[in-house]
Structures are given as C-alpha cells and as structure tokens.
Amino acid sequence: xxxxxxxxxxxxxxxxxAIKDLVNDANFDCSSSGFSLQAMDSSHVxxxxxxxxxxxxxxxxxxxxxxxGMNLGNMSKxxxxxxxxDIITIKGDDGSDTVTFMFESPTQDKIADFEMKLMxxxxxxxxxxxAEYQAIVTMPSSEFARICKDLSSIGDTVVISVTKExxxxxxxxxxxxxxxxxxxxxxxxxxxxxxVIEMNEPVSLTFALRYxxxxxxxxxxxxxxxxxxxxxxxxxxxxxIAEMGYVRFYLAPKIEEDxxxxxxxxxx
Amino acid sequence: xxxxxxxxxxxxxxxxxAIKDLVNDANFDCSSSGFSLQAMDSSHVxxxxxxxxxxxxxxxxxxxxxxxGMNLGNMSKxxxxxxxxDIITIKGDDGSDTVTFMFESPTQDKIADFEMKLMxxxxxxxxxxxAEYQAIVTMPSSEFARICKDLSSIGDTVVISVTKExxxxxxxxxxxxxxxxxxxxxxxxxxxxxxVIEMNEPVSLTFALRYxxxxxxxxxxxxxxxxxxxxxxxxxxxxxIAEMGYVRFYLAPKIEEDxxxxxxxxxx
Amino acid sequence: xxxxxxxxxxxxxxxxxAIKDLVNDANFDCSSSGFSLQAMDSSHVxxxxxxxxxxxxxxxxxxxxxxxGMNLGNMSKxxxxxxxxDIITIKGDDGSDTVTFMFESPTQDKIADFEMKLMxxxxxxxxxxxAEYQAIVTMPSSEFARICKDLSSIGDTVVISVTKExxxxxxxxxxxxxxxxxxxxxxxxxxxxxxVIEMNEPVSLTFALRYxxxxxxxxxxxxxxxxxxxxxxxxxxxxxIAEMGYVRFYLAPKIEEDxxxxxxxxxx
Numbered sequence: 001x002x003x004x005x006x007x008x009x010x011x012x013x014x015x016x017x018a019i020k021d022l023v024n025d026a027n028f029d030c031s032s033s034g035f036s037l038q039a040m041d042s043s044h045v046x047x048x049x050x051x052x053x054x055x056x057x058x059x060x061x062x063x064x065x066x067x068x069g070m071n072l073g074n075m076s077k078x079x080x081x082x083x084x085x086d087i088i089t090i091k092g093d094d095g096s097d098t099v100t101f102m103f104e105s106p107t108q109d110k111i112a113d114f115e116m117k118l119m120x121x122x123x124x125x126x127x128x129x130x131a132e133y134q135a136i137v138t139m140p141s142s143e144f145a146r147i148c149k150d151l152s153s154i155g156d157t158v159v160i161s162v163t164k165e166x167x168x169x170x171x172x173x174x175x176x177x178x179x180x181x182x183x184x185x186x187x188x189x190x191x192x193x194x195x196v197i198e199m200n201e202p203v204s205l206t207f208a209l210r211y212x213x214x215x216x217x218x219x220x221x222x223x224x225x226x227x228x229x230x231x232x233x234x235x236x237x238x239x240x241i242a243e244m245g246y247v248r249f250y251l252a253p254k255i256e257e258d259x260x261x262x263x264x265x266x267x268x
Numbered sequence: 269x270x271x272x273x274x275x276x277x278x279x280x281x282x283x284x285x286a287i288k289d290l291v292n293d294a295n296f297d298c299s300s301s302g303f304s305l306q307a308m309d310s311s312h313v314x315x316x317x318x319x320x321x322x323x324x325x326x327x328x329x330x331x332x333x334x335x336x337g338m339n340l341g342n343m344s345k346x347x348x349x350x351x352x353x354d355i356i357t358i359k360g361d362d363g364s365d366t367v368t369f370m371f372e373s374p375t376q377d378k379i380a381d382f383e384m385k386l387m388x389x390x391x392x393x394x395x396x397x398x399a400e401y402q403a404i405v406t407m408p409s410s411e412f413a414r415i416c417k418d419l420s421s422i423g424d425t426v427v428i429s430v431t432k433e434x435x436x437x438x439x440x441x442x443x444x445x446x447x448x449x450x451x452x453x454x455x456x457x458x459x460x461x462x463x464v465i466e467m468n469e470p471v472s473l474t475f476a477l478r479y480x481x482x483x484x485x486x487x488x489x490x491x492x493x494x495x496x497x498x499x500x501x502x503x504x505x506x507x508x509i510a511e512m513g514y515v516r517f518y519l520a521p522k523i524e525e526d527x528x529x530x531x532x533x534x535x536x
Numbered sequence: 537x538x539x540x541x542x543x544x545x546x547x548x549x550x551x552x553x554a555i556k557d558l559v560n561d562a563n564f565d566c567s568s569s570g571f572s573l574q575a576m577d578s579s580h581v582x583x584x585x586x587x588x589x590x591x592x593x594x595x596x597x598x599x600x601x602x603x604x605g606m607n608l609g610n611m612s613k614x615x616x617x618x619x620x621x622d623i624i625t626i627k628g629d630d631g632s633d634t635v636t637f638m639f640e641s642p643t644q645d646k647i648a649d650f651e652m653k654l655m656x657x658x659x660x661x662x663x664x665x666x667a668e669y670q671a672i673v674t675m676p677s678s679e680f681a682r683i684c685k686d687l688s689s690i691g692d693t694v695v696i697s698v699t700k701e702x703x704x705x706x707x708x709x710x711x712x713x714x715x716x717x718x719x720x721x722x723x724x725x726x727x728x729x730x731x732v733i734e735m736n737e738p739v740s741l742t743f744a745l746r747y748x749x750x751x752x753x754x755x756x757x758x759x760x761x762x763x764x765x766x767x768x769x770x771x772x773x774x775x776x777i778a779e780m781g782y783v784r785f786y787l788a789p790k791i792e793e794d795x796x797x798x799x800x801x802x803x804x
Contacts, residue, residue: 154613
C-alpha cells in the first residue's frame with residue numbers, strides 16, 4: 001500500500017507542468033526513500049529525472065517498492081483540479097490498476113478524489129554516473145528562461161560559453177546574431193539573484209534551444225537553476241525543489257563539427 | 269415610450285455576458301413591474317429566465333407593455349462599448365424597429381448612443397410552476413464554476429448528490445473518475461463563503477456539464493449560486509442580481525437509464 | 537560611425553510596437569539632429585513619421601548622415617529581447633551591412649549585443665508641408681483607442697465631427713449605428729485627462745477605422761493624442777514622445793461622395 005501526503009500540493013502541480021510537455025508516459029517509482037521518475041522525452045533526446053524525498057512528505061507510507069505507469073497529460077489534467085493551497089495525497093494499492101489523487105482544501109470543507117487508470121510502460125532505468133563538470137553556472141531561473149526564450153526568436157541553437165568572468169549565450173539565424181553575457185555577480189541583495197560560476201576550465205557547448213525552452217517550464221519550482229557543463233557529457237539543468245529533491249534535465253551537446261559548420265557557413 | 273435608467277450599468281453588461289452564448293435571439297419584455305426575458309437555448313434544452321425589477325432602476329418609465337426582439341450577440345457587442353462605471357439607459361418607442369442604449373460616463377464628459385435594429389421573434393412564454401424541491405444547495409458561485417470546469421476535464425456529465433452532510437459532484441471519463449465533496453459549512457467569516465444545504469430528502473441527479481459550464485458565465489453577477497434539485501424536475505441554477513432580480517437557468521436531468529448505463533458499461 | 541545611447545530603452549521598444557504592423561520595411565535616417573523615419577504603410581494609404589531628436593539621447597554620435605534599411609518585424613524581434621529597464625545603444629558603421637543593438641541591464645550584470653542585417657530599400661522622402669488645420673483635438677490617448685476599438689465592433693468607418701462644444705465619433709453598420717460625443721473639458725485634475733478643442737471652423741471627416749486602430753498601437757508612448765483635421769488634408773494623429781520627438785500618422789479622409797452614399801443607402 002502507498003499513501004503519500006504532500007502538504008504543499010502546489011509543488012506536485014508545478015512538477016507536472018514542468019515535465020508533461022517533454023514526456024508523455026512514464027513510470028513513477030516509489031520506494032521507502034522517495035517518489036521518483038526517470039524518463040526520456042518522446043523524441044529520445046533529453047532525459048528527465050525527478051526526485052521527491054520521503055522526508056518532504058507529511059506522511060509517507062510505501063510498504064514495498066512500486067512502479068506506477070502514468071500518462072502525464074492525464075495526470076496533469078487531474079492535478080490542475082487541485083487548488084494551489086490544497087493538500088495532495090497519492091494513494092495506491094499493490095496490484096491495483098489505478099492510482100488515486102486526493103485533494104483537501106485548507107479548511108477541509110472540500111475533499112476531492114480523482115482516480116486515474118495506470119498503464120504498463122516498458123522502461124529501462126539508466127544509471128546516471130556521477131561526473132566531474134568543467135563548469136557549473138548557478139543563476140536566477142527566470143533569467144535563464146528569459147535568455148532561452150529571447151534567443152529562440154533569432155536562432156535554433158545556443159552556444160553556452162563559460163569563462164571565469166561570466167557566461168555567454170549566443171545564437172545566429174537568418175536575421176542576424178545575438179550574444180548575451182552574464183557577469184559573475186555574488187554581491188547581490190538576495191542570494192537567489194546571484195550568478196555564480198564554478199569553473200575548472202573554460203567550456204563552450206552548443207545545444208538545441210527547443211529543449212532548453214522546454215526545460216524552463218520548471219522555472220516556477222525554484223528561484224535558481226544550476227547548469228553543469230562538460231565537453232562530451234550531457235549538460236545537466238537542475239531545478240531544486242525546496243527541502244525535497246529536484247527536477248534534472250539532461251541534454252547532449254551538438255557535436256563540434258555541426259557547430260563549426262554553423263559558425264563558418266552562412267545560412268541561406 | 270420606454271426609458272429605463274440603470275446607474276450600475278455594469279450589471280446589464282454582465283447579464284448579457286451570462287446569457288449571450290446560450291441564447292441567440294430573444295424577446296425582452298418590459299412592463300410596469302420590470303424588464304424581463306425568458307428564452308430557450310438554441311438547442312432547446314435549457315431555459316433562461318431573467319428579471320430586473322423596476323425598483324432597481326434610477327428611472328423607470330414604461331407606458332405600456334412592450335416586447336423587443338433582440339439578437340443577444342449584437343446587443344452584447346454594443347454593451348461592451350459601455351464603460352464599467354457608465355450609467356446605461358435603454359430607450360424605445362412604440363412601433364419603432366430600433367432600441368437605443370445610451371452610455372453616460374460618471375463625469376458626463378462622454379455620452380454615447382448606440383441604436384440597434386430590433387427583430388421579430390416568435391416565442392411562447394412558458395409558465396414555470398412553483399415547485400417544492402427535494403434539496404436546495406446554496407454555495408459560493410466561484411466554487412461551483414471551478415467544480416464544473418474541473419469535472420469537464422474528466423467527463424461529460426455530472427452527478428449531483430445531496431445528503432444532509434454535503435453535496436457531491438461526480439463524473440467519469442476515459443481517463444478515470446472524479447468525486448468532489450463539499451461539506452455543509454455555515455460558520456464562515458463571510459456569509460457568501462457558506463455552503464448551506466436545505467434538504468427534505470436525499471437526491472442524486474445527472475446533468476450535462478456542457479450546460480452547467482455555460483450557466484457559470486453568470487458567476488460575476490453574484491457571490492453565491494442557489495441550486496434547487498428534485499427528481500424529474502429541471503434543476504434551477506439561480507444567480508441573484510443585487511436588489512434587482514435574478515438570472516435563473518433550468519435544465520432537465522438526464523434520465524436514470526442513461527445514468528445506470530454509464531455506471532455499468534465501461535466506456536471504450 | 538553611429539552610436540546612439542538611449543537610457544530609457546523602453547521608448548524604442550514602444551516605437552517599434554507602434555509602427556511594425558503598419559510598415560514592413562523602412563529606412564531609418566540618422567543625422568546630427570536626430571534619428572528619424574518616414575514610411576508609407578504596406579498598402580500605401582497611411583504615412584508614418586517618427587522623430588527622436590539627438591538631445592533625447594544620453595550619448596549621440598553621428599559622424600555623417602546615414603540611412604539604414606531595416607525590416608521592422610526583425611528589428612522588433614530583437615528589441616523585444618531588451619528588458620524594459622535596459623539602456624539601448626544603436627551602433628552602425630559607414631558601409632557596413634549590419635546594425636547592432638546593445639542592451640545593458642540597469643545593474644550592468646547583463647550585456648546583450650544583437651546584430652541585424654540591413655536591407656536596401658528604395659524610398660522617396662516626401663515633403664510634408666506645414667498646414668493650417670480647421671480643428672485640432674487633444675484628448676487622452678487611451679480614450680481615443682477605446683473609441684476606435686468600440687466603433688470597430690459596429691462599423692468600418694468613423695466620421696469625426698468637431699464643433700466648439702465637443703468632438704463626435706460616429707459609425708454605422710449592419711447591426712445599427714453608434715455616436716460617441718466627448719465634451720471639451722479642461723477642468724480636470726490631471727492635465728492629461730483633458731479634452732481640448734482648438735477650432736477655426738467646424739469639420740466633419742470620414743476615415744477607415746482599420747487604420748485608426750492601427751495608429752492606436754502607439755498609445756503607450758503618450759498619455760495624450762493630438763488629432764489635426766482639415767477638409768481635403770490628411771488627418772494627423774500625433775503621439776508625442778516625452779522630451780524627444782513624436783510618432784505621427786497621416787491618413788487621407790474618405791471622399792464625401794462615399795460618405796453620403798453610406799449615409800443614404802442602407803447596407804445589405
């Protein structure tokens with residue numbers, strides 16, 4: 001039996017908004033340590049990893065490990081029916097083909113039960129090895145979202161280049177080119193406004209803006225985003241979920257040849 | 269001659285927004301007692317009844333009973349041109365084929381006259397008999413609108429079940445089922461937040477959500493909605509218009525056979 | 537070499553929003569006195585004239601007169617990437633086929649360079665003669681925008697009639713007619729709320745609402761709009777840009793014959 005009671009139910013609503021456009025169907029894995037998900041996006045290019053640790057729930061009961069296959073679009077439809085201040089409880093039974101989401105209003109005057117059919121989903125759990133990154137940029141998540149959106153109006157890919165002084169986001173398209181430079185800045189009034197660069201060596205990598213923009217749907221989950229970069233490793237774009245865990249997005253860089261080609265040959 | 273001056277002109281704007289999607293053309297009936305309308309929706313399933321009593325107008329002159337056929341879409345277009353703080357005056361003449369809406373800004377610096385062509389509309393005035401209802405639920409209108417909208421994302425019909433303890437709204441669809449229970453609650457800070465149940469006997473009826481959602485376009489007219497239910501009588505969904513009257517929507521329940529069919533046979 | 541630094545960069549963003557739907561491609565003319573543009577709309581009916589005087593820039597360097605052909609849609613895409621509080625610098629070089637827009641955030645922590653390709657555009661600079669107008673109406677720009685939008689829901693053209701007492705905006709369409717009268721009013725709390733009429737002789741002219749609505753995209757540039765009217769002269773709809781210049785729109789009236797025809801023959 002499974003019963004997970006999350007007082008700040010809006011977190012689960014935001015998690016679904018963050019990942020539902022990227023992933024159609026996925027297995028949620030429940031164990032004594034937490035509620036998690038790992039899934040490739042529907043075009044098998046990006047990877048999403050979610051963790052909500054058991055300590056973050058007001059009540060967490062998971063008698064034995066369970067994997068529940070859900071259609072994230074349908075799950076999102078149901079969670080949208082929860083109020084932003086509602087307490088959300090996820091309930092499941094061994095062998096049952098449904099999961100129940102219970103929403104309680106803060107005053108307890110309104111109680112809703114939404115029962116959703118589960119799916120059988122084949123999936124392979126990928127081991128994601130710990131890695132050393134050449135550069136890690138921590139910056140305001142809203143700024144990252146703004147930059148990805150702005151560059152998308154000019155081009156299709158973004159080159160992220162990190163030096164000790166700052167991080168540069170560049171693109172080029174038919175109408176011209178764009179470069180946006182953020183300087184390292186740790187002397188801000190609010191810590192979440194800081195741009196912090198931890199760098200072992202300079203790095204410059206190219207990514208598809210389409211996926212970056214998709215990742216920024218997680219912006220409401222956290223004031224900051226952590227971008228970990230290394231040549232020939234997928235970038236990790238991580239949004240922490242306060243006190244509970246994270247949503248991490250992984251995306252492989254475009255290979256250098258492609259990038260050089262873009263840099264030297266003018267687009268027609 | 270007809271001249272009806274409504275200081276709170278925004279009420280008339282809201283009335284039109286509430287009914288214009290349900291009813292295309294309708295006769296407005298003016299008598300010494302008030303300005304009223306009764307009309308079936310365009311698919312002849314739901315009935316709308318509006319009353320604005322003469323006492324609610326700052327000035328009310330209606331020399332003899334008149335019936336004015338209007339296209340509600342066109343009337344709404346004109347009323348949208350009135351400011352929310354404008355005074356609205358409705359003017360008509362016996363035998364004229366037009367009606368005039370005059371909008372005066374609070375400062376009297378802007379005066380607008382909109383003249384609309386009238387239509388000949390055949391309509392039969394239905395007598396709506398007074399009836400005893402098995403259960404009457406009064407609840408916040410925004411909560412009712414939210415519930416109808418939420419359930420529409422799951423299914424097409426809503427079962428409304430009233431017991432002494434509360435009212436339950438249920439639906440089912442391809443992706444699962446939903447039940448939302450509101451408890452009777454009269455100990456609230458603001459009276460308009462109360463959920464009050466007056467019940468002679470328990471009742472459970474099924475309605476098309478499409479119409480319920482359409483009725484909730486009247487939500488801005490009143491903080492509360494009153495839902496009167498009896499087996500084999502149309503439900504009445506009533507929004508009071510402060511000090512002046514009401515908009516009432518009538519909708520026949522779906523017959524029990526249909527409901528049972530839905531309950532037992534799985535949808536494909 | 538050209539380098540124009542505008543501290544209130546949002547002004548340039550608003551200018552582009554005001555004119556980009558009317559004009560596709562245009563030459564911006566830079567001289568020692570200012571940054572200006574004159575262009576016909578794409579259907580060659582309306583004329584736009586923009587002036588940003590050099591004194592309005594924090595830094596203004598223009599070594600010799602330059603004309604830079606830009607696609608306003610692309611320019612708008614780039615300017616949308618500037619924050620509302622950003623300082624915008626326009627940079628160009630003699631003979632270069634690009635222009636650079638630099639955006640600096642108020643804290644200087646974010647610096648963006650957008651480089652846009654220039655175009656060769658044939659254009660003839662029209663001399664706009666100074667003229668005496670029969671009537672000049674100054675009114676709140678938001679009120680003018682509201683009136684044009686409201687009348688568009690009824691008809692296609694607006695008759696603007698000025699007398700000493702006020703200005704009347706009229707239209708007619710299939711569903712009826714509309715007249716909106718604004719009285720001269722100079723005794724208002726805020727000067728920008730005034731409606732001021734300077735009149736040599738009464739005037740009544742007809743214009744296409746489609747263009748008027750397009751002009752009102754400049755509403756955010758100024759709290760007031762100045763409308764200058766004379767028979768057989770194009771109307772001038774002017775939005776001042778604080779301390780710097782203006783955007784002016786010119787539109788020829790519809791000829792009287794057309795108007796009379798509209799007035800006497802009912803539309804089918």
